[in-house]
Amino acid sequence: MTPFRVSIVAAIAALLLLFAIFELIRSRRLQERYAMLWLLTGIVILILGLWRSLLSTIADAVGIAYPPSALFVLAAVFILLLLLHYSTVISTLADQNRILAQRLALLESRLEEERSAG
Amino acid sequence: MVQSFTTGGAEGRDARATALRCIAIVPAYNEEASVARVIEDIGAADSSFDIVVVDDGSTDRTGAVAETAGANVVHLPYNLGIGGAVQTGLQYARDHDFDVAVQVDGDAQHDPLEIPKILAPILEGKADVVVGSRFLGEGEYEPPVTRLLGIRLLARIVSVLVRQRVTDTTSGFRASNRRAISLFASDYPHDYPEVEAMVLLFRHRLKLVEVPVHMRLRGAGESSITFWGSAYYMLKVLLALFVGLFRRYPTPLEDHQ
Numbered sequence: 001m002t003p004f005r006v007s008i009v010a011a012i013a014a015l016l017l018l019f020a021i022f023e024l025i026r027s028r029r030l031q032e033r034y035a036m037l038w039l040l041t042g043i044v045i046l047i048l049g050l051w052r053s054l055l056s057t058i059a060d061a062v063g064i065a066y067p068p069s070a071l072f073v074l075a076a077v078f079i080l081l082l083l084l085h086y087s088t089v090i091s092t093l094a095d096q097n098r099i100l101a102q103r104l105a106l107l108e109s110r111l112e113e114e115r116s117a118g
Numbered sequence: 119m120v121q122s123f124t125t126g127g128a129e130g131r132d133a134r135a136t137a138l139r140c141i142a143i144v145p146a147y148n149e150e151a152s153v154a155r156v157i158e159d160i161g162a163a164d165s166s167f168d169i170v171v172v173d174d175g176s177t178d179r180t181g182a183v184a185e186t187a188g189a190n191v192v193h194l195p196y197n198l199g200i201g202g203a204v205q206t207g208l209q210y211a212r213d214h215d216f217d218v219a220v221q222v223d224g225d226a227q228h229d230p231l232e233i234p235k236i237l238a239p240i241l242e243g244k245a246d247v248v249v250g251s252r253f254l255g256e257g258e259y260e261p262p263v264t265r266l267l268g269i270r271l272l273a274r275i276v277s278v279l280v281r282q283r284v285t286d287t288t289s290g291f292r293a294s295n296r297r298a299i300s301l302f303a304s305d306y307p308h309d310y311p312e313v314e315a316m317v318l319l320f321r322h323r324l325k326l327v328e329v330p331v332h333m334r335l336r337g338a339g340e341s342s343i344t345f346w347g348s349a350y351y352m353l354k355v356l357l358a359l360f361v362g363l364f365r366r367y368p369t370p371l372e373d374h375q
Contacts, residue, residue: 025361032358033309036350039357096196103195 010049018042037085041078048074138217138241142167142233143207145200145290146224147174150183153224157187160222163230170210171224174203180224200290201311205302208294212303220293228291232331236293245327246298247319249284250291254330264345268352272313275359280320284328287313291331298324313355314362321367 021038024030030038048055048071059070142160146153153171160169169189173181175197184191192206204221211219218240222228232250239245252259253273261269272287290312294302301322307314319326 022361022364025357026364031308032354032361035357036354099195 007049007052011046014042014046014049017045034089037082041082044074044078139215140164140167140218140220140237141211141214141216142169142230143204143211143219143221144169144171144184144189144224145174145203145207145221146171146176146180146184147197147200147203148176148178148180149224149226150176150178150180152226153180153184154187156222156224156226156228156230157184157189159226159230160233161188163233167220167233168214168216170207172203172207172210174198174200199309201306201308204290204311205306208299208306209303211299216299217296218293219299221290223290227334229332229334232291233293235329235331236291239327239329240293240295244325246295246324247315247326248293249286249289249316249326249328250331251284251286251289251328252331252333253285254328259333265348268348271352272355275356276313276316279317279359279363280326282320282326284316284326286328287316289331291333307358309358310351310355314358317359317362321362321365 018039021030021035021042025032025035055070056067058074059065059067062070062073064070064073144153144156144160146156149156157169157171160167171181171184171189171191173184173191173193175194181191181193190210192210194203194206198206207221208219218237220233220236222230222233228250236248236250239248253269260266269286269288273285276287277283288310292312298319301318301324302315305318307318316326
């Protein structure tokens, strides 16, 4: 593959990803707040695909001898960020879920008490 | 001038003939210092109003203070954010069969004495939702330059989207009639709802009217707005508005008369 073709393929892949994200938001299966990181990922892939010397520049700047490695490093960082983000989201959800269960149980017991009292 | 979304959006009957049941919805998150004053001011402005305070998972005594001040209080088990809190209030209004709901923020920046102004277009059947705007000549609200730019940009964009001039897309001082209560109770934007709600109204062919209000300085507590927060907010709202353009709303809500 020539470098030019690689650019096109990468750009198409990035556009597909961006469109998939857009469609998920539109059909309300993905909330905007959780889409922001994904959009950023798609946009970064698109930029790197179209502007190929940028990758070499980044690789040089951080001292990576082989530019494609920089791509993997970058990808790993993004995946890490996404995972970390979702870990915090899950923690919040778990917390809220516990609170809901407690409130529901207390409400039930109060209803029961009032029924047996009245 | 003010263009209507479509004909027949607002309730046509003369509503003043019958006694309408009105409720003030007060979303409050950690506003123990100001929520009692808001409740008293609403009562002083119009004693016929029912008041429901939605305590949005406050960690201070907001809920207890509001109860002592005589309001009905809905305690959310944890913080849902302004969208979830307001929607809870609107669901309360729907479930208790209120005709009109006015949202008054718990931080006392809205002056309850202006509720009649916000109510008027609904009572006259000229609007389904009325928004109190800080930028229609009344009051001396002067936000910082960056925030003003953001506010202007949003107003421009929303004006184009709803084909009507709007000036204050983020104002939370609003009144809704039954149709709007019913719509928002089932579908209300969550994160930063005021802007998107305007577009939602347009898509459902409900009529929006802005009236000038002045805004008081914050009674107590900290504004939750920071620079980076605002930038992120703008990005997210723009994204939501853009994507919203491609959603379809096939069924305008039925009139619940």
